[in-house]
Amino acid sequence: MTLPFEKLVGAGNDFIFALHNNIPKDLDRSTFAKQVCDRNTGIGADGVVILHEQEPERFSFVWDFYNSDGSKAEMCGNAARCTVLFIHEHYQTDHCEFETMAGLVKGHYTPGHIEVSWKLTSDKMAEVDLDLENFKSFKGYYINTGVPHFVLHNQLNEINLQDCAEIQAHPKFGKEQTNVTLLDSLEDGVNSTKTFERGVKDFTLACGTGVIASAFVLQSQNKEDIYHLEAPGGSLSVKIDGTKVTLIGPAQCVFKGEYILRKDDNV
Secondary structure (H helix, E strand, C coil): CEEEEEEEEECCEEEEEEEHHHCCCCCCHHHHHHHHHCCCCCCCCCEEEEEEEEEHHHCEEEEEEEECCCCECCCCHHHHHHHHHHHHHHHCCCEEEEEECCEEEEEEEECCEEEEEEECCCCCCEEEEEECCCCCEEEEEEEECCCEEEEEECCHHHCCHHHHHHHHCCHHHCCCCCEEEEEEECCCCCEEEEEEECCCCEECCCCHHHHHHHHHHHHHHHCCCEEEEEECCEEEEEEEECCEEEEEECCEEEEEEEEECCHHHCC
């Protein structure tokens, strides 16, 4: 049995897309996500989006989003932008909306320029001090931009991959854990950011919600409303209007195909 899929990329963040109507009812979606996201034995991706038609005539949808480890996530900014492109190509519309676990996302498509907007439950940001088991200490900013982020500003030279993994699972962040975002502001005014994602357990080429979290940290220092940030996979822009956030950047479909569902996929 085969499953039609598409792979879309937003600033280096890559996702597998499938329509809900093509998914077998008895498919274990978490296991499926882990298998297709595997970069050696599957297609390879940071996550999976399964899109449901809610009200096609209104271009209203619902998504199921899975990280590459099979866990569900409340929100993913770059996957949301890729979703707008996917809907544009399948339903020939430049405007859409879709429900996520973090709430309603509204999207707008223009060639090479895709934006998504949603409201946060809160724009409050807390300063947090952490002591790690390796005796290192870090001070950062905790904010939920759809998913939780702990942002470390100008500390790239002090932190390594193992530190990020320990911070992610630190008891202060509870059983849900946190993403760890590293924000670096250079003297020439360039702000770069990268995120150690909890559902990937590694750095990704871009993280939309991490870019937004970084923008909130910058806003706390200069009170501006629009920010341009460089991620390893490309440039992204953020607009902040109270609890309403807008993420802007490129997305593209890189290939389409059919995934062969194996017997161990619980089909």
